[in-house]
Amino acid sequence: MPVLDMPLEELRKYMGSEICPADIDEYWDNALKEMKSLNPKIELIPSEFQWPGVKCYDMYFTGVKGARIYAKLLKPENPPEDKNPAVIKFHGYYGSSGGWNEFLGFAQAGYTVAALDTRGQGGKSEDTGGFKGTTIKGNIVRGLDGDKHNLMFRHIYLDCAQLAGIIMEMDDVDETRVGCYGNSQGGALAIACAALEPRIKRAAPLHPFLCDYKRVWDMDLNVAAYDELRYYFKAFDPEHKRENEIFLKLGYIDLVNIAKRIKGRIMCGIGLLDDICPPSTVFAAYNNMECDKQIKVYPDFKHEGIPFFMDETYRFLLGL
DSSP, X not given: OOOSSSOHHHHTTOOOOOOOOTTHHHHHHHHHHHHHTSOOOOEEEXXXXXXXXXXXXXXXXXXXXXXXXXXXXXXXXXXXXXXXXXXXXXXXXXXXXXXXXXXXXXXXTTXXXXXXXXXXXXXXXXXOOXXXXXXXXXXXXXXXXXXXXXXXXXXXXXXXXXXXXXXXTSTTEEEEEEEEEEETHHHXXXXXXXXXXXXXXXXXXXXXXXXXXXXXXHTTOTTSTXXXXXXXXXXXXXXOTTHHHHHHHHGGGOGGGTGGGOOSEEEEEEXXXXXXXXXXXHHHHHHTOOSSEEXXXXXXXXXXXXXXHHHHHHHHHTTO
16 A cells, blocks of 8 residues: 555554643634624625526625625525535635536435635635734635734634634524535545534545644645745744644644534545655545544545545535
């Protein structure tokens, strides 16, 4: 079997670098209280893109720090049930929700579908700024020099949970049958969503990002998706005098540390040759989950699309 990281038997036992702030639960409980206190001011605008049997909307809502957040919303025109299931899609790093066509299959199967544009990246969501320190490269390090409650990925994770809550509260959605999925950053946000919105019934993350930052650093793989960590140290802590402090603060947005909050079912996918989001980082998050879970391992795949897993994802979510 190809090996980039630890042997598979060690991966199945690896729990992560164990860098976790002592107040991690209080941190996220308070963050969720802030999110739930908001008036989201939801706006639905019929989209220019429409399709037979499907109603498509541009949806906006107000997230933390006053940002207007955008998501595509698709609803079946003639759903087979009074209250239908729903799925939420999260996209890869720096990208956007993409085209409407990806979501038509779910909508035509009777599902409400939402696809988030992550704030501060390539879509229509607003980035309200207000970060102390560097904002020139990467969402992981945005806010790292300021208040721990103003980390960029804190706000992004809350957007995911808030979107899920909005979908669950729709009159035509069965709140007990909502799932989410995504690839890379999208996989990370699917985990964050399921952790922070415990009503998520099923989540299917593929080689998720944002897990076990210290392990990525120790493997010297902070050169692609995690290259901003290298940039940050070179520019702002070249002697690594604050290394422990920095990785502890990153612990607030490390999915290894919040994965235990998940209550729904998880189906995770990973390629053993992934040198972007190393297998050990994914297993660290997975092994800390205490829910009904399974992981599909693809020995010959790198950080790439895995059609077999996407077919499994579709079937998995259609079981809602």
